[in-house]
Amino acid sequence: MKKIAWSFYILIFGCVQLFSQASLEKQIQTQMILAEDGSVIELQSGLIHLTKSLSMEGKKNITIKGMGIDKTILSFKNQSEGAEGIKITNCEHITLEDMTVQDSNGDLIKTMHVNGITMRRVKAEWTGKPSKNNGSYALYPVLCDNVLIDSCIAIGASDAGIYVGQSKNIVVKNCTAYHNVAGIEIENSLYAEVHHNTATNNTGGILIFDLPDLVQKKGGYVRVYDNLVKENNLKNFAPKGNIVGKVPKGTGVLVLATNHVEILSNQILNNKTSGVGIISYFMTENKIKDKDYYPYPSGIYIHDNNFERKHRRVPFAGRFAKIYWFKLKFGRDVPHIVYDGIVDKESLDADGNVKPENRICIRNNTNQSVGNMDAEHGFKNVSRDAKPFDCALNMIYMR
Amino acid sequence: MKSKKYLFLIILSTLVLLSSTKKELPELRIPSYKIKLSDYGFFEGKLSEQIPSSGVVPYALNAPLFSDYAYKLRFVSFPEAAAVIFNPDSVFQFPIGTALIKTFFYYQDERNVKKGRRLVETRVLLHEEKGWVALPYVWDDLQTEAYLEVAGATTQVTWRDHHGDKQTSDYLVPNMNQCKACHERNGVMTPIGPSARQLNGDFVYQDKPENQLQRWSQLNKLKVMPDDLQTLPKMANYEVSTNELDARARAYLDANCAHCHNISGPAQSSGLFLDWNIKDSTAYGFYKTPVAAGRGSGNLSYDIVPGKPNESILLYRMESLDPGVMMPELGRHRSHVEGIKLIKDWIKAMP
Numbered sequence: 001m002k003k004i005a006w007s008f009y010i011l012i013f014g015c016v017q018l019f020s021q022a023s024l025e026k027q028i029q030t031q032m033i034l035a036e037d038g039s040v041i042e043l044q045s046g047l048i049h050l051t052k053s054l055s056m057e058g059k060k061n062i063t064i065k066g067m068g069i070d071k072t073i074l075s076f077k078n079q080s081e082g083a084e085g086i087k088i089t090n091c092e093h094i095t096l097e098d099m100t101v102q103d104s105n106g107d108l109i110k111t112m113h114v115n116g117i118t119m120r121r122v123k124a125e126w127t128g129k130p131s132k133n134n135g136s137y138a139l140y141p142v143l144c145d146n147v148l149i150d151s152c153i154a155i156g157a158s159d160a161g162i163y164v165g166q167s168k169n170i171v172v173k174n175c176t177a178y179h180n181v182a183g184i185e186i187e188n189s190l191y192a193e194v195h196h197n198t199a200t201n202n203t204g205g206i207l208i209f210d211l212p213d214l215v216q217k218k219g220g221y222v223r224v225y226d227n228l229v230k231e232n233n234l235k236n237f238a239p240k241g242n243i244v245g246k247v248p249k250g251t252g253v254l255v256l257a258t259n260h261v262e263i264l265s266n267q268i269l270n271n272k273t274s275g276v277g278i279i280s281y282f283m284t285e286n287k288i289k290d291k292d293y294y295p296y297p298s299g300i301y302i303h304d305n306n307f308e309r310k311h312r313r314v315p316f317a318g319r320f321a322k323i324y325w326f327k328l329k330f331g332r333d334v335p336h337i338v339y340d341g342i343v344d345k346e347s348l349d350a351d352g353n354v355k356p357e358n359r360i361c362i363r364n365n366t367n368q369s370v371g372n373m374d375a376e377h378g379f380k381n382v383s384r385d386a387k388p389f390d391c392a393l394n395m396i397y398m399r
Numbered sequence: 400m401k402s403k404k405y406l407f408l409i410i411l412s413t414l415v416l417l418s419s420t421k422k423e424l425p426e427l428r429i430p431s432y433k434i435k436l437s438d439y440g441f442f443e444g445k446l447s448e449q450i451p452s453s454g455v456v457p458y459a460l461n462a463p464l465f466s467d468y469a470y471k472l473r474f475v476s477f478p479e480a481a482a483v484i485f486n487p488d489s490v491f492q493f494p495i496g497t498a499l500i501k502t503f504f505y506y507q508d509e510r511n512v513k514k515g516r517r518l519v520e521t522r523v524l525l526h527e528e529k530g531w532v533a534l535p536y537v538w539d540d541l542q543t544e545a546y547l548e549v550a551g552a553t554t555q556v557t558w559r560d561h562h563g564d565k566q567t568s569d570y571l572v573p574n575m576n577q578c579k580a581c582h583e584r585n586g587v588m589t590p591i592g593p594s595a596r597q598l599n600g601d602f603v604y605q606d607k608p609e610n611q612l613q614r615w616s617q618l619n620k621l622k623v624m625p626d627d628l629q630t631l632p633k634m635a636n637y638e639v640s641t642n643e644l645d646a647r648a649r650a651y652l653d654a655n656c657a658h659c660h661n662i663s664g665p666a667q668s669s670g671l672f673l674d675w676n677i678k679d680s681t682a683y684g685f686y687k688t689p690v691a692a693g694r695g696s697g698n699l700s701y702d703i704v705p706g707k708p709n710e711s712i713l714l715y716r717m718e719s720l721d722p723g724v725m726m727p728e729l730g731r732h733r734s735h736v737e738g739i740k741l742i743k744d745w746i747k748a749m750p
Contacts, residue, residue: 030550033575052551055576058586081553081571083728089579089665090586105723106693112668113586135723136693142668159693166668213670213681214690215662241689241696241712286688289681 021049032056032064039063043099045071053082053104060092066099069123069153076104083135084110085124088117097121107137108157115145119152126156130179132237137163138180141170143216150174158237159244160185161202164192166216172197181238182207182247183229188219198228203236204244204251205229205271210258211243212281212290220260220299223395229253230269236318246284248273248320257281260299262395268307268336273314273321275307275336278360283340283375296344298358301393306366307336327379328371335371335384337362342376362389436521436536436545441476441500447518447542449502454479456618457604458611460597461634462650464658465735466503467568468560469519474500475593482622483615487631488676490594491621499524499590503570508559519554520572521545524582524590531588533578550574568732577729585663596632596675597654634675637741648745649675651738655727671702684713695724705749714742 029052031041037060045067054074056062066072076085083106088094093116100123101108108124111117124138138154141147142165151174154161161180164170170192176199177183183199185207186192199205206229210219229252238245247254250272255261256279268275281288281295288295311332314324324330339360347358354360362370370386373379433439436446443452451457455476463471477483478496485491493499502521507514518538525532536545537552551574557567573580579588598615601608610628615621625631634653635646653675659666660673669690672682681687684702689695689712697715704710716726717739725731 026550029574033549053577055574055580057576057579079722080569081722081729082577083723087580089576090583105721106695106728112665132694134694136691136695140691142691159691163691165691211690213687215667215670239694239696240698241700242692243688287686289686 022051024048025050025052029054035059035062037061040065043067043072043074047073047075049078050074050076050085051078051080053079053084053087055082055087055089056091056094057088058090059094062091062093063095063097064099065095065097068098069121070100072099073102074099075102076108077102079103079105083107086110087112089113092116094118095120099123100125102127104135106135107140108135110137110140110142111144112142113144114141117141117144117146118148118150120148120150121152123153123155124161125154128156130156130158130234130237132158132239134158136160136242139163140165142166145169147171153177154183155179157181158239159242160207163187164189166214171195176200177205178202179234181234181236181244183232185209185244186219186222187211188214188216190216190219190221192219192222194222194224195226198230199232200228200230201234202232203234203238203249204247204254205232205268206253207244207247207251207256208254208258208261209243209256210281210294211256212288212293212295217290217292218294219258222258222260223262223264224253225262225264225266227266228269229266229271229275231271233270233272233315243284243286246319248314248318250274250315252276254279255297255300256284257295257297259294259297260395261297261301262393263300263302264304266305268305270309272309272312273324274334274338275305275309276302277338279340280342282342294344296342296347298344298347298354298360299393299395300360301395302337302362303364303392307369308367309334309336323373323379328373328382330371335369336365336367337369338371338373339389340375341372356391357393359391359393360389361391361393362386363392432532432534432547434547436523439476439498439523441474441498446544447538449474449518455500456615456620457602458593458598459600459602460592460654461600461636462597462654463592464654465738466730467570467733468558468566468735469503469505469556469570470516472502472504473592476500477618477620482620485595485621485624487595487625490590490592493526493590493593495526495528497526499593505556505558508563509561510559510563517556517558518542518545519556519570522578531582531590533575533582533588535572535575535578537572548572548574551577571730571732573729580665580729581658581727583665584661591658596634599628599631599633600636632675638737644741644745644748648741651741655735655738659727684711693723695726697724703746706747708743708746711746714739714746717742 040063043066085104085108088111091114095118097120126134136159138157138161144167147170149172154177157180160182161177162184165187167189172194175197178201181203183202183205187209233250252268252271252275254277372383374381476498481494483491504516504518521536523534537548538545552572556570598611635642635650637647637651652673656673677683687702699712719725
């Protein structure tokens with residue numbers, strides 16, 4: 001009898017719990033629809049199960065605030081509708097803070113066309129082991145202006161943990177990204193400051209990319225400083241087809257086809273393949289049909305960083321590693337900074353030298369070593385000569 | 400004795416829990432909008448019969464959006480004074496005061512429609528001074544009324560399909576934000592369907608079929624229209640297999656994808672644009688690499704690979720039912736078997 005009474009109790013309690021979760025979900029969604037401009041939506045503490053994407057659209061000056069990381073937990077584990085966990089579109093001045101968001105189908109928090117998006121003390125994660133079945137991006141502002149991502153944590157993204165795409169005026173600081181394919185990625189974005197973050201145990205730590213065929217064509221004016229980029233040696237688990245799937249494990253920082261990037265005073269430690277890679281889009285071996293796209297990285301300045309790496313060969317995985325093994329033949333003495341050496345003929349002056357503003361300058365790094373892959377000529381004249389890169393750039397960031 | 404104590408405990412705690420959850424139940428309706436569909440007066444007689452009042456005109460699209468095999472009734476309620484402004488390429492400019500009304504329903508049995516139908520949702524798009532607003536009304540079980548639900552709903556529907564097989568689906572009534580997830584151009588709420596190319600076709604009004612554009616024009620509800628309908632674009636009905644394959648496929652992609660996948664739509668960040676008039680083949684998906692697709696790429700490299708449907712991400716995402724992979728992202732719980740076959744045939748036939 002006692003047993004029956006208890007199971008009955010549990011049954012009723014369970015139903016009421018479910019009922020209350022469903023009404024809580026509806027309540028939060030309704031608040032996000034009806035919120036008046038300028039209001040604060042407070043989320044209670046505890047684990048909140050959601051079955052559909054939460055969406056906000058066309059609002060101004062709204063704060064969505066939980067009780068703290070791992071105190072207010074929005075779990076999308078049982079999501080049956082929508083790809084994103086939280087989706088915020090066409091808004092102005094939105095702040096998300098003090099919460100954990102978990103396990104959505106696609107991206108965890110996507111914001112699009114938001115002018116003024118702040119994510120502060122937000123943990124966005126896929127729980128469990130890193131998996132290709134995890135969603136693409138944990139924190140994902142795209143086509144936004146004035147982005148601030150501060151003191152956030154991103155874990156388990158099958159593309160990038162913190163990914164700012166096709167946006168302008170960006171600050172990513174004091175964040176931690178681990179167990180992602182890319183820890184932090186700035187893509188086709190202008191005026192970004194990435195500083196005081198920790199990117200560790202990802203496939204690639206910090207990526208600065210410009211890709212073709214997008215609405216915002218050109219990124220650049222990105223400054224990466226005072227970050228800890230450590231042991232990003234995780235096996236690449238991105239689904240194929242995505243460009244990030246081509247990033248070799250063991251990549252610290254990678255600049256792909258972006259212009260005006262300054263990388264300074266970072267700790268770049270024990271990334272097994274390269275500390276900093278500077279490559280053109282040609283290295284992806286994808287076709288380029290976008291006439292407005294500029295595939296070469298230029299105006300790159302890498303200085304005052306500290307590089308450390310164990311004396312060992314790069315991991316033998318993926319096409320890039322094969323290049324290292326069979327073409328570059330660096331053996332155990334792999335340079336910290338690797339450049340593909342593919343030069344835009346248009347950027348040369350009359351004497352055949354790269355014009356000053358387009359140069360790739362590397363100087364004053366601790367344990368500095370440079371490899372020019374000479375990919376343009378089939379890796380024939382691989383060079384370790386750092387002299388051609390010994391210059392300084394006057395980086396100007398307009399914001 | 401002990402069991403009585405437990406029973407008491409159960410009842411008590413249940414009551415406590417119920418009362419505490421009840422307090423949390425939010426107000427789900429916006430007082431400034433009509434709570435009941437009948438309040439608009441769009442229909443006369445029994446509401447479920449959907450007989451339009453005067454000033455309300457039924458219409459149909461040449462190539463409609465697939466929504467889990469739901470059927471749709473479409474109406475436009477014109478304001479008295481003003482008329483629609485014609486343009487050849489995009490959705491017409493409807494005057495303030497227009498309402499576009501769309502009722503989603505399922506026949507009990509597709510083989511015998513006389514057995515009746517179940518109305519699920521009526522979506523009203525109102526053109527107000529401040530712009531368009533989308534309001535979802537959910538039908539009650541008795542089919543006497545539909546009520547505004549700003550936060551949307553999920554309703555289970557069952558029907559017998561044209562083979563006589565029983566089908567069951569969770570039908571999603573989108574919330575107001577999700578309406579905009581499709582009905583958006585440059586951040587502004589806008590209708591998607593009623594354009595010249597979608598309306599340039601016959602509709603059976605009471606007794607006889609008549610071209611819809613001509614009808615609207617005769618009602619003085621459509622201004623400045625070319626005399627010769629032949630000069631106007633006309634979207635192919637993708638369900639008619641005798642229509643040309645390329646025209647059917649492009650009509651299908653335009654109707655089912657391009658409301659998001661266009662240069663000013665919500666999927667603009669992907670760079671994939673599937674409007675009927677896109678000339679750039681990369682933007683249309685040919686050998687286009689995915690952006691931010693995640694596992695939606697299905698380990699494939701390009702959106703469309705001519706001749707190879709199984710290597711085309713577009714088809715992979717149409718076939719999927721995984722919410723993190725499938726396209727469209729919303730309002731689909733089933734595969735559109737006929738649509739998938741069409742796109743497969745189309746890609747296969749490419750040189």
